[in-house]
Amino acid sequence: MHELGIVFHIIDSIEEVGRQNKLRRVSTVTLELGEVSGVVHTYLEDCWHWAAARSQLLNGSRLAIEALPAVTLCEDCGSTYATVEHGKTCPFCQSPRTHLVSGNEINIKEIEAC
Template sequence: MHELGLVSGILDVAVKTAREAGASRVVSVSLRIGDMAEVNEESMDFAWDILREDDPLTAEATMQVEYVRPKSVCAECGNEFEHDRFHLRCPACGSRETRLVAGREMDIVSMEIETPDEEDG
């Protein structure tokens, strides 16, 4: 289950960033994950719920994930098209010479933190 490693890395970045910003807690982390990364949503949620409790900064943090459908461009005709993980052939010309341009990303898009100043006022 590589989701444990992914979430652990995400939380490491979130905690480091929050500490550098003087945050009292991480409110939420937003991610963008491509379908081609083959991340299991239920495993990701489970790992998040378990691992976020390891640090007081992230104990109550939420995680939002935007899943990105795969998109490729055909080297033969230039057609850009969305597809699932298994059907990479160009629907316009039938070529198998395609290049993936979206769908493999794993990005931390944004993070919301709370600072001590925000708590007081």
Template structure:
């Protein structure tokens, strides 16, 4: 189960952002998770709850997962299509000259805090727009 390692990595990243932004508590972390990332959201959430209970900064923090759909681009006809539905072969022209445009990422999008109503740190505000697997 690589989800536990991913959770530890997320927590370390959040701790770095928290230190940089003088945050005392984190109420939630929003994660963009690609549809074909290979990460199982249910396992990730289970590991998250267990690991956050062991860190004062993270205790009780919610993990919000936003699924990013997998999209593939066809170099032959220059169209995009849903990867999960059609795989590597372009449904428009039948070409296999395709590549994944999005959907395998896992990125910390936002870190919210209970310190101030509506307070949040986005990736652009000090969280390295970080991908991990």
């Protein structure tokens, strides 16, 4: 379960920002989570609750997740398309020369302090 490692990294980052900004408590952390990031939302949320409870800054905080759609670019025709729906083959020209341009990210979007 790599979700726990991801949560530890996120919490470490937020605690550093908290120290720099003299935050006392965080109420909500909003993450942008790519559709093909390989992260299981429910596991991430479970890990968040467990790990955040051990942080003075984050104890009781809420994790909000915003899904980012996976988008692939076709190198031959220049079209972009929904990755999950069509996979690695371009639905417009049938080219296999494609690459993912978004949808595998895990970003901290917003930290709400109280």
